[in-house]
Amino acid sequence: MPKVVLKLGNDISTDHIYPGRFMATVLPTETPAFAFADFEFNARLKAGQVPNGSVIVADNNFGCGSSREQAASCLKGYELTIVAKGFARIFLQNSCNLGLSTVICQGIEASEGDEVEVGATEVVNKTTGKSFPITPLPPARQAIIDAGGLIAYTRKRVLQKHGVTAA
Amino acid sequence: MAGMTIVQKILARATGRPSVAVGDVVEPAVDLAMSHENAALVLNQFLDVYKGTGLEPRIWDPSKVALIFDHRVPAESSKTATNQKKVREFAGAQGVTKFHDIRGDEGGICHQVLVEFGYARPGQVIVGTDSHTTTHGAMGAFAFGIGATEMAGVWALGSIFNVEVPATIKVVVNGTMPAHVLPKDLVLYMVGKLTAEGANFKVIEFHGEAIRKMPVSGRLVLCNMSVEAGATAGIVPCDEETLRYLRDEAGVADRLAPVLPDADAVYDQVVEIDAATLAPQIACPHTVDNVKPVTDVAGKGIHQIVIGSCTNGRLDDLEIAAGILRGRKIARGVRMIVFPASWRIYRAAMKQGILTDLMDAGAVIMNPGCGCCLGIHQGALGDNEVALSTTNRNFKGRMGNPKSEVYLCSPAVAAASALTGVITDPRQ
Numbered sequence: 273m274p275k276v277v278l279k280l281g282n283d284i285s286t287d288h289i290y291p292g293r294f295m296a297t298v299l300p301t302e303t304p305a306f307a308f309a310d311f312e313f314n315a316r317l318k319a320g321q322v323p324n325g326s327v328i329v330a331d332n333n334f335g336c337g338s339s340r341e342q343a344a345s346c347l348k349g350y351e352l353t354i355v356a357k358g359f360a361r362i363f364l365q366n367s368c369n370l371g372l373s374t375v376i377c378q379g380i381e382a383s384e385g386d387e388v389e390v391g392a393t394e395v396v397n398k399t400t401g402k403s404f405p406i407t408p409l410p411p412a413r414q415a416i417i418d419a420g421g422l423i424a425y426t427r428k429r430v431l432q433k434h435g436v437t438a439a
Numbered sequence: 440m441a442g443m444t445i446v447q448k449i450l451a452r453a454t455g456r457p458s459v460a461v462g463d464v465v466e467p468a469v470d471l472a473m474s475h476e477n478a479a480l481v482l483n484q485f486l487d488v489y490k491g492t493g494l495e496p497r498i499w500d501p502s503k504v505a506l507i508f509d510h511r512v513p514a515e516s517s518k519t520a521t522n523q524k525k526v527r528e529f530a531g532a533q534g535v536t537k538f539h540d541i542r543g544d545e546g547g548i549c550h551q552v553l554v555e556f557g558y559a560r561p562g563q564v565i566v567g568t569d570s571h572t573t574t575h576g577a578m579g580a581f582a583f584g585i586g587a588t589e590m591a592g593v594w595a596l597g598s599i600f601n602v603e604v605p606a607t608i609k610v611v612v613n614g615t616m617p618a619h620v621l622p623k624d625l626v627l628y629m630v631g632k633l634t635a636e637g638a639n640f641k642v643i644e645f646h647g648e649a650i651r652k653m654p655v656s657g658r659l660v661l662c663n664m665s666v667e668a669g670a671t672a673g674i675v676p677c678d679e680e681t682l683r684y685l686r687d688e689a690g691v692a693d694r695l696a697p698v699l700p701d702a703d704a705v706y707d708q709v710v711e712i713d714a715a716t717l718a719p720q721i722a723c724p725h726t727v728d729n730v731k732p733v734t735d736v737a738g739k740g741i742h743q744i745v746i747g748s749c750t751n752g753r754l755d756d757l758e759i760a761a762g763i764l765r766g767r768k769i770a771r772g773v774r775m776i777v778f779p780a781s782w783r784i785y786r787a788a789m790k791q792g793i794l795t796d797l798m799d800a801g802a803v804i805m806n807p808g809c810g811c812c813l814g815i816h817q818g819a820l821g822d823n824e825v826a827l828s829t830t831n832r833n834f835k836g837r838m839g840n841p842k843s844e845v846y847l848c849s850p851a852v853a854a855a856s857a858l859t860g861v862i863t864d865p866r867q
Binding site: 282283285287288291292293295296297298299310311332333336337338339340341342344358360361362365366369370410411412413415416422423425426427429430431433434 | 603639640
């Protein structure tokens with residue numbers, strides 16, 4: 273059962289998630305080293321103490337600020353799930369495009385160490401026994417996820433365009 | 440049928456439809472696609488899109504792509520220099536004409552270059568891999584930030600996928616701004632009122648006599664920081680001032696196609712602000728919406744003052760600072776760093792003696808760029824230091840040190856505080 277490995281408040285910015293000074297690192301294979309680089313959580317990530325599938329719980333406006341895609345790719349590298357009361361627009365888009373699991377759950381109540389089950393329609397906190405409904409992602413975002421991410425979607429569109437031109 | 444907001448009308452045009460409704464998912468054609476150094480990541484994703492297709496990666500229309508180096512100029516590391524080299528070579532190979540390298544004749548911060556060179560125009564759809572792409576709403580364009588992978592799709596196909604037509608908040612600013620109260624004070628006040636997520640997924644459309652009387656330089660500040668309320672875009676409908684700027688300052692002689700909101704457009708919310716009642720504002724650590732009148736924190740000690748960035752590094756900002764500092768000295772123990780927003784501004788400030796005035800007072804003049812604002816290089820803060828900055832963000836760690844604090848203010852507050860070494864109301 274996945275555990276909550278980090279509990280955060282409102283307005284967690286992309287500067288917090290992926291500090292600007294590491295932006296010259298762009299490859300999704302290299303960005304995870306700098307996830308939450310200025311905070312203790314980075315040491316836990318790098319020490320391998322955070323199993324894939326672990327959950328970060330946050331309040332409103334998670335991922336506000338910069339459009340830097342590294343903020344999503346660095347978390348995707350650890351296959352984390354972000355359960356938040358709300359996400360900032362660009363971060364949500366980047367996450368859906370790259371396949372980082374983002375779950376909108378306006379009522380979420382959880383503490384670090386709680387075991388949580390993230391289902392299709394609700395998040396169940398197994399430690400407290402409470403469950404919280406999930407707000408579906410906007411259809412425009414879900415469509416990208418269903419297409420297998422934005423690279424795959426764009427590739428398909430490019431091929432379609434080329435096919436039409438060639439015909 | 441109800442009227443449309445300016446962004447609805449721009450999206451209708453860009454999708455070839457008579458109208459679009461809020462919530463519609465559309466794929467507008469892109470008129471201008473901007474990236475800075477993160478074009479290195481866009482390029483990586485762009486090449487990935489073509490992998491295994493047997494097709495040669497080509498930008499759909501190289502005349503509509505702008506690539507501008509500003510975040511790390513000149514390069515602060517070999518890694519950055521290598522990224523810049525890859526982008527430079529790619530721009531050359533693809534025939535990207537709006538490429539602004541590290542050059543004193545045409546370089547600068549992307550959001551200033553786009554307006555100075557007349558690239559950003561009324562009625563356009565502009566996307567940029569930078570959240571402050573909202574800046575270009577000041578020209579009457581629908582301009583918004585996107586991620587690098589989304590930009591790879593734009594480079595390939597020339598349209599932006601799955602855009603949800605946003606609702607719009609109408610902000611009406613009437614009255615005359617008092618002396619020493621600047622557009623930065625207005626936008627900080629607005630962000631404080633709306634909160635950091637108050638406009639998330641929405642557009643802010645600016646109206647009112649205070650906006651009509653405001654020059655483009657001030658409108659750029661409002662649209663630039665609209666994203667700090669979470670807005671997808673800020674936008675000022677095109678008027679005589681927009682056209683004057685494009686003609687007289689940006690040298691645009693082409694016929695323009697402005698788009699204006701319908702008189703009966705439907706807004707999500709209307710916020711009215713009386714400019715005459717505004718006082719100088721300050722955003723306190725560690726969120727941009729933690730806004731107070733400057734008087735509430737007057738006397739707070741500071742270590743570094745920053746004047747510059749895509750928010751407040753324009754000629755009028757530097758003039759205001761020089762006007763306060765001319766013939767006087769910055770307090771000992773405080774360092775002031777000035778980053779003009781572009782080399783054109785740098786040169787104009789040099790010719791007018793503004794840079795000399797600032798240097799005589801003790802300021803350090805840096806080359807145009809973003810480095811200091813987001814803690815990349817030039818102007819990092821020490822542990823427990825406090826910065827007072829005309830930039831746009833004060834999140835924990837923003838200027839490179841999570842043990843420091845950043846306060847955001849206007850150039851007038853910054854300059855007045857430089858003289859005293861403590862946060863100071865410029866009206867004193």
